[in-house]
Amino acid sequence: xxxxxxxxxxxxxxxxxxxxxxxxxxxxxxxxxxxxxxxxxxxxxxxxxxxxxxxxxxxxxxxxxxxxxxxxxxxxxxxxxxxxxxxxxxxxxxxxxxxxxxxxxxxxxxxxxxxxxxxxxxxxxxxxxxxxxxxxxxxxxxxxxxxxxxxxxxxxxxxxxxxxxxxxxxxxxxxxxxxxxxxxxxxxxxxxxxxxxxxxxxxxxxxxxxxxxxxxxxxxxxxxxxxxxxxxxxxxxxxxxxxxxxxxxxxxxxxxxxxxxxxxxxxxxxxxxxxxxxxxxxxxxxxxxxxxxxxxxxxxxxxxxxxxxxxxxxxxxxxxxxxxxxxxxxxxxxxxxxxxxxxxxxxxxxxxxxxxxxxxxxxxxxxxxxxxxxxxxxxxxxxxxxxxxxxxxxxxxxxxxxxxxxxxxxxxxxxxxxxxxxxxxxxxxxxxxxxxxxxxxxxxxxxxxxxxxxxxxxxxxxxxxxxxxxxxxxxxxxxxxxxxxxxxx
Amino acid sequence: xxxxxxxxxxxxxxxxxxxxxxxxxxxxxxxxxxxxxxxxxxxxxxxxxxxxxxxxxxxxxxxxxxxxxxxxxxxxxxxxxxxxxxxxxxxxxxxxxxxxxxxxxxxxxxxxxxxxxxxxxxxxxxxxxxxxxxxxxxxxxxxxxxxxxxxxxxxxxxxxxxxxxxxxxxxxxxxxxxxxxxxxxxxxxxxxxxxxxxxxxxxxxxxxxxxxxxxxxxxxxxxxxxxxxxxxxxxxxxxxxxxxxxxxxxxxxxxxxxxxxxxxxxxxxxxxxxxxxxxxxxxxxxxxxxxxxxxxxxxxxxxxxxxxxxxxxxxxxxxxxxxxxxxxxxxxx
Numbered sequence: 001x002x003x004x005x006x007x008x009x010x011x012x013x014x015x016x017x018x019x020x021x022x023x024x025x026x027x028x029x030x031x032x033x034x035x036x037x038x039x040x041x042x043x044x045x046x047x048x049x050x051x052x053x054x055x056x057x058x059x060x061x062x063x064x065x066x067x068x069x070x071x072x073x074x075x076x077x078x079x080x081x082x083x084x085x086x087x088x089x090x091x092x093x094x095x096x097x098x099x100x101x102x103x104x105x106x107x108x109x110x111x112x113x114x115x116x117x118x119x120x121x122x123x124x125x126x127x128x129x130x131x132x133x134x135x136x137x138x139x140x141x142x143x144x145x146x147x148x149x150x151x152x153x154x155x156x157x158x159x160x161x162x163x164x165x166x167x168x169x170x171x172x173x174x175x176x177x178x179x180x181x182x183x184x185x186x187x188x189x190x191x192x193x194x195x196x197x198x199x200x201x202x203x204x205x206x207x208x209x210x211x212x213x214x215x216x217x218x219x220x221x222x223x224x225x226x227x228x229x230x231x232x233x234x235x236x237x238x239x240x241x242x243x244x245x246x247x248x249x250x251x252x253x254x255x256x257x258x259x260x261x262x263x264x265x266x267x268x269x270x271x272x273x274x275x276x277x278x279x280x281x282x283x284x285x286x287x288x289x290x291x292x293x294x295x296x297x298x299x300x301x302x303x304x305x306x307x308x309x310x311x312x313x314x315x316x317x318x319x320x321x322x323x324x325x326x327x328x329x330x331x332x333x334x335x336x337x338x339x340x341x342x343x344x345x346x347x348x349x350x351x352x353x354x355x356x357x358x359x360x361x362x363x364x365x366x367x368x369x370x371x372x373x374x375x376x377x378x379x380x381x382x383x384x385x386x387x388x389x390x391x392x393x394x395x396x397x398x399x400x401x402x403x404x405x406x407x408x409x410x411x412x413x414x415x416x417x418x419x420x421x422x423x424x425x426x427x428x429x430x431x432x433x434x435x436x437x438x439x440x441x442x443x444x445x446x447x448x449x450x451x452x453x454x455x456x457x458x459x460x461x462x463x464x465x466x467x468x469x470x471x472x473x474x475x476x477x478x479x480x481x482x483x484x485x486x487x488x489x
Numbered sequence: 490x491x492x493x494x495x496x497x498x499x500x501x502x503x504x505x506x507x508x509x510x511x512x513x514x515x516x517x518x519x520x521x522x523x524x525x526x527x528x529x530x531x532x533x534x535x536x537x538x539x540x541x542x543x544x545x546x547x548x549x550x551x552x553x554x555x556x557x558x559x560x561x562x563x564x565x566x567x568x569x570x571x572x573x574x575x576x577x578x579x580x581x582x583x584x585x586x587x588x589x590x591x592x593x594x595x596x597x598x599x600x601x602x603x604x605x606x607x608x609x610x611x612x613x614x615x616x617x618x619x620x621x622x623x624x625x626x627x628x629x630x631x632x633x634x635x636x637x638x639x640x641x642x643x644x645x646x647x648x649x650x651x652x653x654x655x656x657x658x659x660x661x662x663x664x665x666x667x668x669x670x671x672x673x674x675x676x677x678x679x680x681x682x683x684x685x686x687x688x689x690x691x692x693x694x695x696x697x698x699x700x701x702x703x704x705x706x707x708x709x710x711x712x713x714x715x716x717x718x719x720x721x722x723x724x725x726x727x728x729x730x731x732x733x734x735x736x737x738x739x740x741x742x743x744x745x746x747x748x749x750x751x752x753x754x755x756x757x758x759x760x761x762x763x764x765x766x767x768x769x770x771x772x773x774x775x776x777x778x779x780x781x782x783x784x785x786x787x788x789x790x791x792x793x794x795x796x797x798x799x800x801x802x803x804x805x806x807x808x809x810x811x812x813x814x815x816x817x818x819x820x821x822x
Contacts, residue, residue, distance in 0.1 A: 187711060271761070272707055382511050412761075416700075416707050461579065464704025488704065489583060 001041040006436035016080040016088075017045060023089040024076075032093060037074055042294075042394075044077045050441020050448065054129065054305075054360040057082035058091040060099060063299055063364045073294050074099075075364070115306040118327055121363060123374070124303050124440075125287035125401045129447060131334040132355055133285065136445030137235055139337050143445050146348045152200070154444040161423055162204040162280035164474045165211075167482075171421065172211040175276050179223050182417060189415070192226045193274045195267070197260050197410075198282035199231045202242025209249045224252075230270075232256045232263065260286065261402055262409045274413040279406075280423040283451045286402025288440065289376070292364055293388060293395050299364035300373065301396075311357035319350045330354055355445055376401035378408040378459055387458050391430035396437055398427070398452040407456055411463050414485075420465075422483040426453035428469045453483065464488045490613045494783050494822050495774065495813045496547040497806075498753070500697055500729060501617035501663065502793030503537040503552030504802035513557060513580035530555045531605070538610050540803055545810035548613040548661065551606040553793065557581060559619045559665060560627045566597040567646065570628055581704075587629035592642050597650045600657045607658055616659050620666040620696070621647060621686055622679045637678040644685035651690045663695040663729065667792075670700045671708055673715035684724045695727035695753055697792075700735070705760055705796030713739040717746045729753030731791035733773060734760055740780045752781050755791035756812065757805045762797060764804045770812020775819075783820055788813045 001024065005017060020043060027033040033041075048055060057079050063072035076092070083091065119128050136143055144150055152160050161167070175194065182188040196205050209229060216224040229252055233239050239255040246253050258266035260282050267274075290301040307315070307326065316323040319341060333340045333354070338347030367373050367381070375381065376399055388395070410420055427438060427450050438450030457467040465485040472480035509529070516526045537552025556562035557580045564570055564584055569592040576585035603616045621643035625636050633639035651662060664686065669676055687694045698716065701708025713730065720728070732740065732755045743752065756773040757765055770788075777786060788809060794802035 187709070189710070272710065380507065382507070412706070414706075416709050462704075464706055487708075 001038055001043060004042060004044045004047070006044065006046045013046070016078070016083075019088045020045060020078055020092075023092050026089065027093060027096065032096060040072070041074045041076060044075065044437075046080050047077045047437050048079055048441075049436055049438050049450075051081055052442040053079070054358065054440065054442070055079055055082075056091075056095070056359060058088070058095045059362070060095040061362055061364055062099065063294060063297070063366070114309050115361070116309055116312040116326060117361075118305045118307065118330055118358070121302040121304045123300060124289040124360075125376070127303055127360070128305055128330075128334060129303075129358065129360065129440075130287045132358070132445065133447045135334055135337060135351070137238075140235070141237070142338055142348055143352070146345075146352065147444070151444060151446075160200065160203075160280065161472055161475060161478060161480045162200065163207060164472075165207065167423070167472070167474045168204065168207045168211055171278070172208060172215055175212065176215055176219070176221070176223070178275060178417060178419070180221065183221075187417070189273065189275075190226065191228050191273075192223060193228045193230065193270055193415075194276040195230045195232060195263075195270075195274050195278070195413070197232045197258070197263060197277070197279045197406075199233050199238065199242045200280075202231060202245030204278075204280065205229065205231050205242065205253070206245035206248075209246060209252075213249070227252050229253045230256055230267070232258045232260075232266075234259055261405045263406070264409045264412045267413055270413050272412070273415055273418075275415050275418045277410055277413065277418070277420045278422070279420075283400070283403035283406065283422060283424045284439075284448050285446055286400075286406060288403070288449050289399045289401055291367075291384070291397060291399060293391075293393070294364075296393070298367045298384070298388075300367055300370065301362050302365050303360040303362045305358050305360055307354065307357050308359065311353075315350065315353045315357065318353065319346060321350075326354075352445070355442070375399075377405050379404060379455065383458055383462075384455075387455055388430070392434055395430060395433050397430060397433050398438075398450060398455075400449075400452040400455055403451045404456065404459055408459060408463065411460075411465065411485075416487070420483075420485045423472060423480050424483065425450045425479050426456075426469055426481045426483060427451065428453045428481065430454050453481070456483070460485065461488060492547055492613060493817060494820065495786055495788050495817055496613075497788045497810050497813050498546060498548035498615055499541065499550055499552075499806070500699075500753075500755075500789055500791070500793050501550050501553050501615075501665065502556070502795035503540065503550075503554065504797050504799040505554065505795045506533070506799060509533055509554065510580060517577050517580060534605060535609055538606065540799070541806065542610065542612060544803060544806035546612070546806060548615050548787075549606075549610055550615050550617060551602060553617065553795070555602060558583060559667075560584075560624065563597065563619050563624055564628060566599070567624075567628075567643070568593045568595040568597075583627055585629075586627070587631050588633070588639065589631050591632065592646050594646055594649060596653065597647065599650055600653050603654055603657055603659055613661070614659070615661040615663055615695075616654055617663040617665055617697070618647065618651065620664040621682050622666050622672075622675060623668040626668045626672070636675075637682070640679070640682045641685055644682045648686055648688060648690065651687065651692075655690060655692050659692055661693045661695070662690065663697055664725070665697045667697070667699050667701050667708070669698055669716070670711065673711075676715065676719050680719055680723050684722070687724055693727065694725040695729050695751075695787075696723060696725045697729045697753070699731040699755070699792045702759060702792040702796070707734075707760065713742055717742055721746060721748050725750070727751040727753055727787065729755070729787070729789060731755045732777070733765070733791045734758040735791075737773070737776045740777060743780045749785075751785045751787060752777065753787040753789050756788055757790035757809050759790050759792050759794055759797060759805075762801045764801060765808050765812070767808050767811035767815055770809050771815040774812060774816045778816075783816075 028038050059077045061075045199205055213224050236257050292299045312326050313323050316326050338351050341347035440447050440449040460467045466488050468484055469481045472478045515521045533554045534551045541549040561584050564586045571587050573585040606614050621640040624643055625640040630639045728750050754777045756770045
């Protein structure tokens with residue numbers, strides 16, 4: 001047995017480790033765990049960063065070969081934060097029992113009575129979890145009015161790093177320097193396009209424009225009248241909320257609804273014209289999926305969402321719907337919103353309760369056994385192998401499909417001297433994944449996930465850019481990094 | 490070999506498959522041998538020639554698939570240039586290279602690659618050579634008193650190679666000088682260097698002037714106005730230029746500065762995977778005909794197709810050929 005201690009929950013680490021080992025040894029002695037399984041067991045303690053996440057307190061997964069008769073690995077993952085004292089042994093035992101569930105006939109297995117499945121196994125990026133995420137942003141006002149707090153208040157620091165004045169001042173200074181360089185080479189374009197995707201309340205845009213305007217006046221460069229600032233978001237409602245923040249400069253601002261996954265589709269008329277593109281906390285909220293490498297083999301993490309049966313029954317009773325209907329009503333909720341129930345308030349509560357209860361079951365599928373592995377746009381198996389060449393031999397990592405897609409589809413907009421700047425939570429070295437797994441977590445009604453910066457760097461190099469990650473030093477203790485591109489010669 | 494009016498050709502490179510990129514990189518990691526890589530190159534060059542033939546191109550190249558990039562293929566061959574071979578991680582990266590002394594006069598060994606092209610097609614051919622100005626921007630000069638002096642000596646050495654290509658049957662040579670657009674202030678001496686390069690070379694000479702295509706994106710932006718009137722002193726027959734992506738505004742320069750140059754007009758945008766229709770191509774050719782007679786036009790993409798996926802590159806070339814046919818028909822040919 002290999003024990004992997006991630007030490008996320010430092011205070012209780014020793015006690016939980018001791019409990020976990022004692023529980024597993026006792027299960028072995030009682031014959032519930034056989035010596036072969038015990039030998040192939042990898043235990044990950046406190047493996048996931050976020051307190052609010054999609055996982056059971058104890059989950060066990062096996063790699064696919066076991067079902068085919070091979071000797072595969074068993075993975076036991078324990079999230080100690082969710083475990084009540086004295087319950088760990090029973091939870092492990094219960095999870096072990098779930099292993100007896102036939103892989104393709106879950107409805108006949110032990111777990112069937114305990115879970116209400118909402119979808120079949122699939123790669124995470126296509127899970128309905130992301131439909132919940134989409135619903136949250138489209139119906140943000142409904143959610144906020146029910147909780148009584150704005151989404152920025154749900155952020156770890158209670159406010160967004162996007163709006164930090166010193167960070168904005170540095171961003172403006174960099175941009176101004178670029179303009180001055182272009183001007184000195186007689187290459188300053190007549191219109192200076194800058195772009196922010198995911199504008200939120202427009203606070204950053206307003207502060208950025210204030211600062212740039214002041215700097216331009218102070219230095220007498222007269223760039224400001226040529227500036228064209230594009231505020232982009234995938235929600236018209238959000239864009240409307242951002243307008244007051246930039247009202248002083250409204251003639252130079254455009255408000256554009258676009259899909260962050262493909263800015264180039266909407267803005268193709270600006271191909272090779274954008275001098276500066278900025279995103280804050282967008283990539284961490286785009287569809288993602290995960291892979292695992294164990295004993296030299298690469299596995300795709302497939303998930304299916306479910307509600308624990310006990311939660312499903314409770315929610316059904318509180319929402320005054322039949323327990324058997326819950327899966328179909330969730331499906332309709334994601335299509336039409338909280339109006340799915342006749343009483344809208346009850347519909348919002350139903351939405352929030354389901355979201356709080358929803359979990360992901362997972363299985364590890366050998367990539368080589370998949371007929372069509374369907375890698376995210378812009379990356380292939382060869383590049384992943386290349387990325388993993390110097391990585392730890394056993395690793396679980398994000399593919400960051402949505403972030404990759406967005407990144408690749410933003411680069412074509414950049415002017416030859418233009419640059420992209422992204423403030424977000426990045427994993428910048430694959431060995432960092434040995435410290436634990438960074439998400440996904442639940443943040444109010446949305447999903448938050450770390451972004452695989454190493455993979456982005458790999459893709460960027462092939463697209464002609466070097467990527468750099470700088471710590472967000474403006475707020476002590478911030479987990480944010482600032483990604484910026486430079487042109488690769 | 491008789492060419493039709495509005496002959497179609499390519500700027501040089503053809504689509505580089507991802508698997509070939511990986512194999513080239515494997516070679517640098519010493520995981521496959523030079524011999525194996527040479528065999529692979531022979532096969533892909535034949536395939537690139539065949540694709541051009543099937544697409545209906547009138548003047549074909551070898552697709553430049555042996556080349557890691559437009560610089561290193563020459564840097565490795567120019568005698569006297571020192572290379573740090575550990576400086577490449579990915580095949581497309583540029584070598585760190587420098588010149589420490591006067592370049593000796595010796596062959597670059599380009600002729601066998603040209604002969605391979607000739608042996609594998611019945612069609613007219615073109616061979617492309619990166620020009621001394623662009624090379625001087627990537628090789629660190631630690632010997633010559635100026636960049637101009639270095640580029641002039643590169644031209645002296647390379648002139649011999651161009652003559653060797655002509656002896657081997659080459660009758661159409663394209664000099665690639667994209668770096669003019671990034672360093673327009675160099676043009677004053679760049680044209681002299683170009684003239685040194687082509688002096689006494691008995692072939693049709695084109696000079697390719699674009700805004701860069703490194704990683705499939707432009708390296709600079711601006712207007713071709715910087716070329717005029719100095720470029721009129723170039724002793725070449727043809728300018729090939731990027732107009733599809735940038736639009737045809739700069740075509741007006743050919744009216745403002747009359748010359749006898751042929752124009753290789755870029756009618757295919759190689760920096761997008763969107764495939765043009767033949768009608769769009771035809772419209773771009775018609776637009777050019779407002780400024781230059783058909784007898785002085787060659788039809789080609791904006792730049793090399795190296796960064797396009799093969800199906801896209803092939804479809805774009807087919808659309809280009811079809812667009813040219815539409816206009817030929819309108820002209821009664």
